[in-house]
Amino acid sequence: MSADQVSHPFFARLWTVMSAHETEALTELRRENLDALSGRVLEVGAGTGTNFAHYPTTVEQVVAVEPEALLAEHARRAAAAAPVPVSVTGQTVESLTDTAPFDAVVCSLVLCTVDNAEDVAAQLFSLLKPHGQLRYMEHVASAGWRGAVQRAADATVWPRLFGGCHTHRHTEETLTRAGFELQGTRHQWTLPRWLPLPVAEFALGRALKPA
Helix, strand or coil, X not given: CCCCCECCHHHHHHHHHHHHCCCHHHHHHHHHHHCCCCEEEEEECCCCCCCHHHCCCCXXXXXXXXXXXXXXXXXXXXXXXXXXXXXXXXXXXXXXXXXXXXXXXXXXXXXXXXXXXXXXXXXXXXXXXXXXXXXXXXXXXXXXXXXXXXHHHHCCCHHHHCCCCCCCCCHHHHHXXXXXXXXXXXXXXXXXXXXXXXXXXXXXXXXXXXX
16 A cells, blocks of 8 residues: 555445434534635545535635545545535645645544644645635544543544544644644534543634735
8 A cells, every 4th residue: 555545444434324424513513614715725534525515606626635545436426516616636635746825724523533733734834825724623632531531542442443533632732833823713512521432522713824
């Protein structure tokens, strides 16, 4: 397998089923994350293309990165039905050859899966135009007992089962260190707080690249 290929067959099949039965609450978060985007957009980790139907028509083009082969097949089918032009590439974002500046980058439940979040954040910063923005909807590190659950999950079976997902990542701090300015950020619980699951807390926001 080459460096720009990813194979998570169990997760790919699981995610295909999960994304086809997504809750309305999560779909609303996707819509909010994509609201008022325009221009040329890079989507990192497109999965089955769940976002594609929700892009506003002010978007001129979406370049969608999905290196897992099975998920990329589903994403290409979703791209054909999207309201805006979408091209799907099987490259990883780390090996992306399209380096023309983008107006926006979209990350939905993907920064938890990359090998080196610091390097990817720096790369995304470099791919944006000045005043460009990164829209993110991500699992993030929780505090207290849930944080302990996340750390235990990350150290054992969770990344192996769920495509490399690490639930206890301080994603917003990583974006800030890369040079982004965070705006309109908020955290939201997508599951009851008492459930001992490591992926109940989401961060949603905009990370701007200064001029």
